[in-house]
Amino acid sequence: MNLYPFGKFLVSTIFYPLYRIKVTGVENFxxxxxxxxxANHIDNLDPPVVGITAPRTVHFMAKEELFHVPILKSILPKVQAFPVKRGMSDREAFRTALKLLRSGEVVGMFPEGTRSKxxxxxxxxxxxxFFALKGEAVVMPCAIIGPYKRFKRLHVVYGKPIDMTPYRERKASAEEVTEVIMHEIQTLLKQNK
Incomplete structure (x- = not known):
C-alpha cells in the first residue's frame, strides 16, 4: 500500500502554513x-519537507533504528522509505538505492549522514x-534554509541537476564526487541566505 500521495497532502496542509515554506528552483527538477x-540536514523534519516540495516521489534512506519504532515501522515502508545501517557498509541498502536509481526513480539522501548541530x-x-557514480542518475542538489520556527520562513532551494557522465568517464573517486555535490549545496545555501 502506497501512502505517499496521502502523506504528502496531509503534511503539506500542516507544514506549508506552519513554516511558511517557500520553494525555489523546482523547475530544475x-x-x-x-x-x-x-540535501543538507538541519532538522528531523527535513525528509518530510523535501518530500512535500519535490515534484516527484522521493525514496528516502532512513536510519534502520526508525524501522523499530512502533508507529514508524509500519508507516515508513508505505511512504517509500527504506532502511540503512549507519556506520557500516549496508549492502542491502546499497542494492535497493541503486536498483531504484537505475529504474528511473528518485532517491533522497543527506550526504552529511547526520543533522548539523x-x-x-x-x-x-x-x-x-558512490551512488552518484554507480546509479546511472543525475544528482539534484537541494538546500534547506531554516530555522524550523513556527510562522518563520523556511526556504527549500533546488539547484540545477549535476550530470555525472564526465565523472564516470574519467573514473573520479566517490570522495571527489561527494565534494562536488557538497560544493553545489553550499553554493545554494550562500546564494539564498
Missing part, C-alpha cells in the same frame, strides 16, 4: 529518469559520491 536528491554544512560522506 528532471521530469523523468533516475535522480539522486542530495550548528546549521552549517558539514562534510559529506563518500556514500553520496
Amino acid at each position: 528532471p521530469k523523468d529518469g533516475g535522480v539522486l536528491l542530495c 550548528t546549521g552549517e554544512l558539514g562534510k559529506g560522506l563518500a556514500g553520496a559520491g
Whole structure:
C-alpha cells in the first residue's frame, strides 16, 4: 500500500502554513529518469519537507533504528522509505538505492549522514559520491534554509541537476564526487541566505 500521495497532502496542509515554506528552483527538477536528491540536514523534519516540495516521489534512506519504532515501522515502508545501517557498509541498502536509481526513480539522501548541530554544512560522506557514480542518475542538489520556527520562513532551494557522465568517464573517486555535490549545496545555501 502506497501512502505517499496521502502523506504528502496531509503534511503539506500542516507544514506549508506552519513554516511558511517557500520553494525555489523546482523547475530544475528532471521530469523523468533516475535522480539522486542530495540535501543538507538541519532538522528531523527535513525528509518530510523535501518530500512535500519535490515534484516527484522521493525514496528516502532512513536510519534502520526508525524501522523499530512502533508507529514508524509500519508507516515508513508505505511512504517509500527504506532502511540503512549507519556506520557500516549496508549492502542491502546499497542494492535497493541503486536498483531504484537505475529504474528511473528518485532517491533522497543527506550526504552529511547526520543533522548539523550548528546549521552549517558539514562534510559529506563518500556514500553520496558512490551512488552518484554507480546509479546511472543525475544528482539534484537541494538546500534547506531554516530555522524550523513556527510562522518563520523556511526556504527549500533546488539547484540545477549535476550530470555525472564526465565523472564516470574519467573514473573520479566517490570522495571527489561527494565534494562536488557538497560544493553545489553550499553554493545554494550562500546564494539564498
